[in-house]
Amino acid sequence: MRAVRVVAVNVFRESVRDRVPYNLVLFAVLLISSSYLLGQLTAGQDVKIIKDLGLAATSVFGLFIAIFIGIGLVSKEVERRSIYSLLSKPVSRAQFITGKYAGLVLTLAVNVSVMAIALYAILGYMVWTEPPTIRAGWDAPGIDPALLKAIVLIFIELMLITAIALFFSTFSSPILSAAMTFGLYIAGHFNSELKNFERVVSSRAAAQLARGAYHVLPDLSAFDVKTEVVHGLPVTMGYMGSTALYGLAYVAALLLIATFIFSRRDFK
């Protein structure tokens, strides 16, 4: 466990050295400038749009961090040949993979938390400046704890994308890993289309193939509850729990396969 922690902390430190937290400044600037501009443009929908923008930016910034750092987690060590000295220490390959993954997830957790705090701060300011008559017309309260539901699912989706990037990183080049992770990200959002493929094709084999792909590919659209929370619609704890568990189970499967592949790699 200690070895995993050491590797994870190093990944986190490296991300700070790589100036990853700069994106937080960009996020804050984006939200603050938008909150001013949107008030002039949106006919009273500024709070809704700030929520949409904040959640979408959390998701996009996290996606870029997950993909572009995730794909280099293993391959960078191999390219720099630091993998030799690392593996000569008392660190198993499974611990190495788990530590790398945990480090990037820690980076993402810090990022997502700071973005959530910034989003709530901007919303708090908007609530404070709007008169009660305007606030009465909002679908959901300005400072709505339900936003955390969307943020938690975004974070679990990012955990899943990190696991995908790390998985590809164990056996492929960074460019190819980025392309494949991004491809899976897009496919994952279309995944629900495959579920009822039998309604649009007559071939039983094609329908079963599509159904199989639906189960194998990550179902990323399930993690998207942004619209619901912004409009104050209910997202049950049952849905949250089952989706979160699905994400964690998928992550576990990817990490196990990544460890399996990585443990069989020959670095000679």
Next chain:
Amino acid sequence: MRRKDLHVVALAAVAFLAAVSLQVARDRWYPRDDPQREQVLYVRSGAALQRIVLSFDALAADVYWIRAIQHYGGDRLSGPGAQTKYQVLYPLLDLTTTLDPYFNIAYRFGAIFLSEAYPGGPGRPDQSVALLRKAIVAMPHKWQYYHDIGFVYYWRLRDYQSAALWFQRAAAQPNAPNWLAPLAASMLVHGNDRAAARFLWQQIAKSEEPWLRRNAERSLLQLQALDQIDQLEAIARKYSPPVGEQYSWSGMVRRRLLRGEPVDPVGVPYVVDPVTGHVHVSEQSPLVPMPEEPRRLQ
């Protein structure tokens, strides 16, 4: 900072200023403003757009909403003329509400402004109703959408039977206000009168949305002007101009039928037709265009 670094920073600042100056000069020499560009909608299929934007459909809906507001505001301010007036308002609102089916204000905006007669809107009550029917599919228990359809049938289409039917449907929804059922019944019996119109606009004027309130307040002023016009025409009928003279406010003031030149609720003088004695709101009044007076059932 070293001297050499300062030089580099200064040079960068100069280069940046030069770029901005060139941009300003080029825009002045070769203006690129194309009024048609804003009318272009590259993707009109909401279903296709939903797939293109992945999980960012709510944000894309916001972008289309801002475009709809800008399109409407731009066309309204640009004055009469172009035949492409409000051409993409409905597609923009349709895309907005396909991407975010719970975008309540987009439906209500469409209900009011799509049906508004030119130049205040494209004068397409059919599009208003289509958008509101879409709202009902997304949120079948919101009485406001049934009410808004009823309002479009009542105020724009003058179809009082359909209006009453939609008000009845609105009254049947959860949390519907208790004035809806009597309103539907009265509409079936009396068809239309100005009091019903005033009552409906007063309900809309209670909305939390400032632009809905403003529109309702303007409509209430127009109704007030219609009442005043009725009274002024009654006075004009009593006044028969002396031989060789025409209908005029000064003549009526001299006869002590009026105390002074009458003004509409926003302070612009009314106009009296010198030949017929009919009274109308001045073209200079912000209340123009006045609503078409609803027909009374015989």
